[in-house]
Amino acid sequence: MCAEPLLRVEGVCAKYGDFLAVAGASFEVPAQSIVSVIGANGAGKSTLMDCIAGVHKPVSGRILFKGEDITGLSPNGVVAKRLALVPQGSRCFTRMTVEHNLLMGAYPKHARAGRGERLEKVYELFPMLREKRKDLSGSLSGGQRQMVAIGRALMSAPELILFDEISLGLAPTVIKDIYQRIRAINREGVSVVLVEQDVARSKKTSAYSYIMLRGEMVLSGPSKELDDEKVKNAYFGVR
Amino acid sequence: MAQAVLQGILLGGVFAVVGIGMSMIFGIVKLANLAHGEFFILGAYLSMLFAGQLDISPLLTLVIVVPLMFVAGYALQGALINRVLGMGDEPPLLITFGLSFILQNVLLLIFSADPQTLKTTYQLKTIVVSDSLIVPVLYLVNFIVGALVILILGLFLRFTYTGQAIRAVSDDNMAASLMGISVKRSYSIAMGIATSTAAVAGVVIGTTFTFYPYTGSEYLLVAFGVVVLGGMGSIPGTLVGGLVFGLARTIGSQVFGTNYQMMIGYIILLAMLMIRPQGLFSK
Amino acid sequence: MSRRMKTEYGVFAVVLAVLFVLPLTGAASDNAMRIAFNIALYAVFAQMWNLMCGYAGLLSLGQQMFIGVSGYATAVVCTSYGMPFVLGLLVSGVVSALLALFLSVLLLRMRGLYFAIATWIVSEMIKILFTGWKLVNYAGGMTIRVTPYPTLSQQFMLILALAAASFLLVQAMLRSKIGLGLAAMRDDPDAAAGLGVNIFKMKTLCFTVCGFVTGIGGSIAYLNRLSVFPNGAFAIDWTIAIVFAVIIGGTSTATGPIVGAFVYVLLFNFLSRYAGYSNIILGVIAIAVIVVAPKGIMGTLQNRFKFELFSSTRPSLD
Numbered sequence: 001m002c003a004e005p006l007l008r009v010e011g012v013c014a015k016y017g018d019f020l021a022v023a024g025a026s027f028e029v030p031a032q033s034i035v036s037v038i039g040a041n042g043a044g045k046s047t048l049m050d051c052i053a054g055v056h057k058p059v060s061g062r063i064l065f066k067g068e069d070i071t072g073l074s075p076n077g078v079v080a081k082r083l084a085l086v087p088q089g090s091r092c093f094t095r096m097t098v099e100h101n102l103l104m105g106a107y108p109k110h111a112r113a114g115r116g117e118r119l120e121k122v123y124e125l126f127p128m129l130r131e132k133r134k135d136l137s138g139s140l141s142g143g144q145r146q147m148v149a150i151g152r153a154l155m156s157a158p159e160l161i162l163f164d165e166i167s168l169g170l171a172p173t174v175i176k177d178i179y180q181r182i183r184a185i186n187r188e189g190v191s192v193v194l195v196e197q198d199v200a201r202s203k204k205t206s207a208y209s210y211i212m213l214r215g216e217m218v219l220s221g222p223s224k225e226l227d228d229e230k231v232k233n234a235y236f237g238v239r
Numbered sequence: 240m241a242q243a244v245l246q247g248i249l250l251g252g253v254f255a256v257v258g259i260g261m262s263m264i265f266g267i268v269k270l271a272n273l274a275h276g277e278f279f280i281l282g283a284y285l286s287m288l289f290a291g292q293l294d295i296s297p298l299l300t301l302v303i304v305v306p307l308m309f310v311a312g313y314a315l316q317g318a319l320i321n322r323v324l325g326m327g328d329e330p331p332l333l334i335t336f337g338l339s340f341i342l343q344n345v346l347l348l349i350f351s352a353d354p355q356t357l358k359t360t361y362q363l364k365t366i367v368v369s370d371s372l373i374v375p376v377l378y379l380v381n382f383i384v385g386a387l388v389i390l391i392l393g394l395f396l397r398f399t400y401t402g403q404a405i406r407a408v409s410d411d412n413m414a415a416s417l418m419g420i421s422v423k424r425s426y427s428i429a430m431g432i433a434t435s436t437a438a439v440a441g442v443v444i445g446t447t448f449t450f451y452p453y454t455g456s457e458y459l460l461v462a463f464g465v466v467v468l469g470g471m472g473s474i475p476g477t478l479v480g481g482l483v484f485g486l487a488r489t490i491g492s493q494v495f496g497t498n499y500q501m502m503i504g505y506i507i508l509l510a511m512l513m514i515r516p517q518g519l520f521s522k
Numbered sequence: 523m524s525r526r527m528k529t530e531y532g533v534f535a536v537v538l539a540v541l542f543v544l545p546l547t548g549a550a551s552d553n554a555m556r557i558a559f560n561i562a563l564y565a566v567f568a569q570m571w572n573l574m575c576g577y578a579g580l581l582s583l584g585q586q587m588f589i590g591v592s593g594y595a596t597a598v599v600c601t602s603y604g605m606p607f608v609l610g611l612l613v614s615g616v617v618s619a620l621l622a623l624f625l626s627v628l629l630l631r632m633r634g635l636y637f638a639i640a641t642w643i644v645s646e647m648i649k650i651l652f653t654g655w656k657l658v659n660y661a662g663g664m665t666i667r668v669t670p671y672p673t674l675s676q677q678f679m680l681i682l683a684l685a686a687a688s689f690l691l692v693q694a695m696l697r698s699k700i701g702l703g704l705a706a707m708r709d710d711p712d713a714a715a716g717l718g719v720n721i722f723k724m725k726t727l728c729f730t731v732c733g734f735v736t737g738i739g740g741s742i743a744y745l746n747r748l749s750v751f752p753n754g755a756f757a758i759d760w761t762i763a764i765v766f767a768v769i770i771g772g773t774s775t776a777t778g779p780i781v782g783a784f785v786y787v788l789l790f791n792f793l794s795r796y797a798g799y800s801n802i803i804l805g806v807i808a809i810a811v812i813v814v815a816p817k818g819i820m821g822t823l824q825n826r827f828k829f830e831l832f833s834s835t836r837p838s839l840d
Contacts, residue, residue: 055413079419093407104407107400108419156419157494271635322813328634329581330812333769336583337812340762341805348798456758460646463639498654505647512636513628 004067006031006160006191007052007083011046012061013215014044014051021047023215024061028191029160034186036194036202038221039212040235046088048212049164054078055087061163065160084158088165090149094138098129101137101148105155115155122151125181143174160191167198179205199225199231213237241372243493247486249378252385253479256440257458258465259474260433266472267429270320273335275437276459277342280452282308282425282438283445284350287357287446297357297448304442305435312434316427339455346452354449363445382441385481388439392432393474405429409472437462438468457501464508467516483507538686545675555571555674558719559746560787562681567760568767568779569688570732577696577704578728581634583761584641587648587732588618590755592740597664597750607668611741618737619730626726642758649756663751666744681742685780688735693776695731696834700724700785702825763790766808772818776832781819
């Protein structure tokens with residue numbers, strides 16, 4: 001019998017106004033794995049992630065994390081369960097220094113103990129952040145801000161991190177660099193969900209992939225076994 | 240003139256406190272609290288009540304007034320304003336407008352329209368510096384109280400978890416919620432701070448000038464001026480805004496007479512709104 | 523004109539005619555006439571505030587400046603110079619319109635909230651100026667002497683005509699190209715500007731119309747009140763009452779301001795027996811409406827029963 005996955009999303013539907021952005025999406029994330037959710041702009045990926053993180057309330061469906069139902073929990077409730085979201089566009093606190101940003105990540109009560117060591121670990125992972133720790137995060141480049149956002153998520157001692165389009169608008173070398181760190185984070189035992197528009201890169205990094213189209217998962221399988229042609233068709237909705 | 244400048248600066252410290260709560264709510268909740276002036280004047284009336292009942296100095300009543308006003312602001316935000324956020328800009332604004340009207344009339348009902356002052360033992364004392372320059376102890380005490388409030392608030396926002404959470408919410412409330420911060424609770428705390436700082440300013444101003452239930456709206460415009468001049472959510476900006484308005488008032492009253500004492504302040508405020516509505520201290 | 527519109531305007535004309543004839547029959551008591559006068563007066567003010575806030579996106583907290591200036595203009599023209607009331611009425615409208623036009627240049631580039639505060643500040647400034655102005659007897663106020671002084675019935679007919687005119691004017695504006703531009707502007711100001719909608723010009727027009735009509739209303743209001751003082755004339759209370767009426771009636775609806783004026787005046791009249799408490803109760807009602815039914819009476823009814831009286835939405839916009 002298969003072990004219970006770390007995260008299980010069952011038939012989640014979510015609306016933006018009257019528009020059904022997520023239409024019954026289901027997927028699973030096994031413990032300690034990297035899973036990618038791939039889809040074009042407007043496929044509903046971000047809304048789905050927002051639902052998991054508690055930022056957006058789904059209209060139906062269930063979200064189970066570590067076997068517990070976390071559907072409709074507030075964002076602080078979700079963080080307390082050790083599930084973190086790195087939101088699209090990094091969303092750093094631009095008027096705070098890099099270090100204060102990171103420390104904000106350790107705001108949840110469970111994360112306050114040992115935040116010093118975790119800060120040290122984040123600095124080891126991203127030495128650049130240590131150099132710039134006194135700078136306002138608003139003064140950083142896009143890639144550096146993503147690093148702040150990742151470090152900030154790590155500070156809450158999560159067991160699962162959702163990365164929402166982390167590579168959006170970044171230079172290829174920077175993206176490569178960030179992906180290396182994500183793999184390093186995963187090796188430390190943190191599970192990862194990569195939300196991407198970039199098929200090749202996310203397939204290469206993840207063990208398992210889902211293709212999302214118009215609010216649903218239309219194709220899934222172990223990343224290595226997924227046929228490129230089929231992925232392409234699913235991605236664009238070609239039958 | 241030197242006398243007017245000195246008094247203007249001392250008054251500015253208090254005006255900064257009048258504005259600081261408004262500035263916080265503006266920066267954090269993105270709301271102009273039109274009832275801010277009424278909270279300010281409510282502070283003065285509460286102080287009058289407790290000072291009379293307990294026979295203590297108005298400044299001592301702050302020990303009771305501040306927590307009371309904090310609870311009032313916290314409850315108001317949680318029970319009322321948080322509900323209508325996200326319904327557009329107008330509903331929350333109009334709720335505070337309605338609240339200002341209600342509070343004004345409640346004060347009128349309880350305390351009548353008679354002008355009041357808070358009496359202190361030091362209200363007539365002065366420190367003579369030179370022939371043309373005397374420091375009224377009242378103004379000096381007010382300034383010190385004002386400076387203390389701003390200092391404490393600054394330290395709170397910088398060094399406590401709650402304070403940092405409030406700053407994070409003001410920066411990006413969605414990201415803040417991902418950090419496990421309850422945005423609505425932060426709003427409520429910010430409102431509590433805003434109402435209690437307004438009340439401190441009210442008590443201090445109440446020892447210096449006469450007040451009546453309608454005084455609130457006059458000081459709402461002072462608060463707004465301080466915010467617009469200083470930029471929302473900026474503590475140093477608020478201080479500068481307060482000083483400018485304090486000076487505008489004392490100098491205006493010296494040059495144009497008391498009828499026009501607010502005129503310079505209004506003109507500055509209007510000019511700021513036209514030229515640089517984001518304030519001098521915002522990016 | 524569609525059939526439905528014909529019916530709507532037909533009913534409107536009949537109701538108007540009945541109201542117009544009402545005072546001539548002598549069936550209404552003086553007290554009833556006073557209430558009717560105030561309803562029509564607030565319908566005018568509310569109509570104009572709704573044009574600004576509900577359609578042009580300009581939340582004004584300074585309507586009292588037009589009312590106050592008009593009260594004084596009427597006093598100066600009629601009392602100081604002994605001119606007939608018609609002239610006082612016209613001067614009031616023109617002065618208020620010019621004030622609005624002048625302020626357009628200064629204030630209309632401000633975004634929502636700043637505009638609201640700025641209009642309030644300007645009103646306060648005008649109050650200070652009038653308090654220190656010899657021509658208008660400083661803070662002492664002025665009496666308004668008009669000969670021959672119109673009867674209450676005549677005053678009512680006058681304000682009723684203005685109320686009807688202001689309603690039709692707003693309807694006409696919304697149905698014209700201006701209405702289209704305003705709708706586009708409310709949906710997406712940047713896109714509207716990109717499409718060549720001259721937002722500034724459109725807002726200026728709305729603000730000036732608002733000044734003109736509110737000014738004429740203010741003149742009639744002070745004809746009724748007989749004296750004008752700076753503290754009362756430029757009191758924010760005017761705007762509070764107007765905002766209350768529009769919120770209760772329903773912002774951005776054609777008939778909301780009229781319904782709101784009705785409710786406000788009747789409620790105010792009813793509550794006046796609870797002196798001291800009446801304003802508090804009014805304030806509580808307003809807040810409750812904002813929280814429970816933010817669209818007001820007409821907006822809520824229209825949503826529930828899926829109809830819209832005097833609809834100005836064009837099918838092409840949907």
